[in-house]
Amino acid sequence: MRRTALWSSEAVPAGESTPLPTVPAHSATAGSSRTVAHWALPVRRWAYRQHDAASARKPEVGDIDPMLRRRLSPLARLALSAATACGPLPPKCRVVYASQHGEIQRTTQMLDALVRGEPPSPTAFSLSVLNATPGVLSIARDDRSAINAIAALDDTLGYALLDAWTQHREAPDSPLLVIYAFEAPPACFGPTSRQIDDSASALALLIESGATARLTCTMHLPTAREAHAERRAQCQSLVTSLLEGGSDLWRGERHDWQWEWHEDARHANV
Numbered sequence: 621m622r623r624t625a626l627w628s629s630e631a632v633p634a635g636e637s638t639p640l641p642t643v644p645a646h647s648a649t650a651g652s653s654r655t656v657a658h659w660a661l662p663v664r665r666w667a668y669r670q671h672d673a674a675s676a677r678k679p680e681v682g683d684i685d686p687m688l689r690r691r692l693s694p695l696a697r698l699a700l701s702a703a704t705a706c707g708p709l710p711p712k713c714r715v716v717y718a719s720q721h722g723e724i725q726r727t728t729q730m731l732d733a734l735v736r737g738e739p740p741s742p743t744a745f746s747l748s749v750l751n752a753t754p755g756v757l758s759i760a761r762d763d764r765s766a767i768n769a770i771a772a773l774d775d776t777l778g779y780a781l782l783d784a785w786t787q788h789r790e791a792p793d794s795p796l797l798v799i800y801a802f803e804a805p806p807a808c809f810g811p812t813s814r815q816i817d818d819s820a821s822a823l824a825l826l827i828e829s830g831a832t833a834r835l836t837c838t839m840h841l842p843t844a845r846e847a848h849a850e851r852r853a854q855c856q857s858l859v860t861s862l863l864e865g866g867s868d869l870w871r872g873e874r875h876d877w878q879w880e881w882h883e884d885a886r887h888a889n890v
Contacts, residue, residue: 656839656875659785662831663883664795667705668859670821671698682707684760691743693726695719695820696753699801702824703757709826710795712763714787717754717799718770718780723747724805754799765794776800777823777854778877781837788827796827800855823855833883835862840876 669679671694679697681689682704692700699717703709726748730740746752751769758767768787772779777800784798803820825835854877857870861879870877 654841656841657782658836658838659782660834660836661781661785661788661825661827662829663833663835664826664828664831665706666823666825666862667702668821668823668862669698669702669705670819680704684756688756688760691747692753692756693723693747695723695725695801695803695822696747696756698820699753699799699822699824700757702801702822703797703799706797706824706826709761709797710828711761712765712794713761713826714765714794714796715754715757715767715799716770716780716784716787716796717751717767717801718772718776719750719753719801719803720771720773720776721803721805722750722771723752724809725803728806728808753801773873774854775872775875775877777858778837778839778872778875781835782839784825784827785837788829792829798823798825798827800824802853802855821853821855823859833881836880836882838878838880840878842871842876 671679678694679701681692681697681700684692684700684704689697699719726744730744730748733740747756750771751767754767754769758764766787768783770776770780770783780798780800784796787794787796799822801820801822852870854870854872857868857877858879861868861881865881865883867878867880870879
């Protein structure tokens with residue numbers, strides 16, 4: 621049985637943030653024609669969760685009210701587990717929630733019920749939309765800050781980080797939480813992503829001015845494509861950079877994404 625992976629960063633002492641210089645297009649990475657976008661995010665804390673469907677252990681979701689907790693799907697619980705592990709969260713914190721397939725399991729169950737002639741449950745329907753999970757977090761925290769929900773195929777996490785940067789640039793004094801959650805669709809949909817197993821995963825990053833840790837993201841247009849594209853998911857590439865430090869490159873169908881992680885604090889396997 622696969623072990624449940626739980627990784628979190630330690631809090632990084634606050635300090636003055638300094639913008640990183642733009643990477644010249646010709647020096648971005650080997651095999652890339654030019655840099656499409658380049659940005660850096662100050663990261664206060666981050667957390668990663670991975671859960672095997674065969675595991676009976678439910679991820680911890682902090683102090684979320686039991687009434688709300690009972691309504692959570694396994695994916696929502698995993699996402700909120702990563703989010704609360706980034707705590708303590710600021711009282712007011714914007715959220716960028718990203719998921720390639722969203723609540724695909726719950727949605728499929730409702731479709732199956734319709735085929736059987738059963739009306740969909742209003743509660744199930746309301747919790748099947750893409751922004752349902754961050755909505756639950758908003759209710760639990762009594763925080764009405766803005767929520768953005770993003771789905772962009774295999775590039776979902778990268779575009780969520782880009783959206784987070786644009787928001788941070790416009791309002792740098794307002795903290796922001798990025799939550800990425802992945803769950804493989806049911807077998808009836810066939811192969812739909814690069815995820816190489818059936819485990820669900822979630823990654824959360826607390827973006828806050830003054831954090832000394834930096835995540836630099838670069839999006840490239842590739843000049844050539846490998847004969848066999850890598851099978852790693854984009855999130856797995858970013859987690860590699862976060863855990864090991866330094867840079868990691870992920871090759872997508874439309875863009876290549878490069879991550880560079882700079883942090884002095886150690887990571888804890890909790």
